[in-house]
Amino acid sequence: MKKTFIIMVIAAALTSCKTSSLYSGGYQQQNQTQTILSSSNFNVLGSFTGTVTEKILTGNITNKEGIISRAKAKMLEQAKAAGVELIGSRALVNVSVDLIETKKRVSATMTAEIIEFK
Numbered sequence: 001m002k003k004t005f006i007i008m009v010i011a012a013a014l015t016s017c018k019t020s021s022l023y024s025g026g027y028q029q030q031n032q033t034q035t036i037l038s039s040s041n042f043n044v045l046g047s048f049t050g051t052v053t054e055k056i057l058t059g060n061i062t063n064k065e066g067i068i069s070r071a072k073a074k075m076l077e078q079a080k081a082a083g084v085e086l087i088g089s090r091a092l093v094n095v096s097v098d099l100i101e102t103k104k105r106v107s108a109t110m111t112a113e114i115i116e117f118k
Helices: 002-014 067-081
Strands: 042-055 090-101 105-117
Touching: 042 067, 067 090, 067 105
Parallel strands: none
Antiparallel strands: 042 105, 090 105
């Protein structure tokens, strides 16, 4: 009985609850929509970036939730300040998300280009 209890305590101590990354999605195409461009039927309106950095508080992981969506919101704010909004036949292309996580901070950067179809 005592041996079983000690083994259970050691197993519980060696088990970790921390995930290695905030984003565990794949890099495959998410919405299964394909656009075949046989001619130049679009205009590039600009390239925009949004970055959010959060300080990690000891024992608190809730401040990391939604950091990618906040980076996207900042990117769209930057586009709006430049006079470009996602309306009509405009779309985000070449979207990339970079996450950097250290012991003290987590940072998300979203970069994309906005194009408009003619």
